[in-house]
Amino acid sequence: MEPGNDTQISGFLLLGLSEDPELQPLIFGLFLSMYMITVFGNLLIILAVRSDSHLHTPMYFFLANLSFVDICFTSTTVPKMLQNIQTQSQVITYRGCVAQIYFFLLFTGLDDFLLTVMAYDRFVAICHPLHYTVIMKPTYCVLLVLVSWMMSALNSLLQSLMVLWLSFCREVEVSHFFCEINQVVRIACSSTLLNDMMMYFAAVLLAGGPLAGIIYSYSKIISSILRISSAQGKYKAFSTCASHLSVVSLFYCTLLGVYLSSASPQSSNSSAVASVMYTVVTPMLNPFIYSLRNKDIRRALKSIFGVPVM
Template identity: 65%
Template structure:
């Protein structure tokens, strides 16, 4: 079949997680619940950091940005999926698919960079405690966050511009619940060699280098902590890193799990189900991990909830 460029008029069909109509209400209820939990819990984290002066530190500044990124990451995929289930429609316009693809790449990249910045923050706090406040000043934290957003945005725009040059055939079905880069490239009728090389190279650089940075930071942290004479000091140092390490393990573990599952199975539908593990689950669980493992965050959330109840009571009176 002759390839034709459908840049303006094309529509993609998102096949979702299952074509079984009886499962659609269950999928809708499950993902709506997960999305609401993600938004509410991450909003609580952001409000707690803003309202409690004890949390006005670089670590919690990065955490609040991570929570914001988690909300945006989930909001780029889940609401559109829920609307499609309600409308009983799977169609998404070419421009809509490209916009979703771009935002997914932006916030996925931002998540990776923020996790790396949080590891660097813990490295400076534990290995160079006397210079911590000088090095990790507010201006540097803002600049690092903005630079991370800039890098992830440039990466997303680069991939989206490359997709714009592709031509698509009549079969426009994406076996996924959102417009995922690899799946969109697979539908192209034109040569995709350059796109695939770019995906491999950029993912290796923007995914591998931050991971190596996290590993290096924790290698230095562990080396520094083991030299501490006090057992209590060792426990305190490790406890401050526990939440971040859990979040890093969750995010990278689910991403690697998806890539491994896509490599060992030919089923795109199984890959789509596995993709839920890194697009929906980490943003939902991250605030639980931090609120359970961080004593300061627990206290801040308690204060926020008590204050909210008090203001609500005053309003009713």
């Protein structure tokens, strides 16, 4: 296709993870399996929290919200990818691409904020146990989740609208399996200075800020745990936040991998492959991390499936 300015483009081409036709059935089966595991696993977490009265606490309230967001997060990208493989088409409409950008940014931000809120919850529980019930009241927990939704929605709306202001050439191939905002902005014909500034600002404020909050919370948690005299007390305190710490490490390490890969010479392909980790693999592993390391969740799941609970 010859380059030329065309602001009325009908859609984009998602190049996916591989253009090899022989790999498409393997990729389809793999991603379909991971998507089904993600949805089923996170739905079980939500069902366990809702059905067991012992889990009606702030920690599990935030966990249920995180599971819901993970389902939506994965559903933003994977179904369209599976549809394109099944129909042997790489096309996504212009409106569909902008909508995918909006919801992807929305649920990425929510994941980030909810992990921060959960770190704060563990900070209050371990560092201020006597004031926990006073601080983490149900209304305050709901307010924290609502603020997370509002901030994420505002960021995703603003960045999506800024994408609408861009004009694109006829060469509209996106080197990714979904409309990742960096890749879409990169192929625009018009100036992307404001978009780049907005993306960097959002990365610092909406990713760096929560990460700093998580690091601060855990620095205080570790300090409090070290002051506990008994080894059993230390283990019990650490076990209450081990699952969350594992999820945080997985989420941020995979995000870091994406940004490091985007700086490599083969940035397009390596970034797409690295994105699979935090868009698909991390939401899939979260239910396993929380259920395998949490006896309360295991007890609730056994109760749901009718397994005698000891």
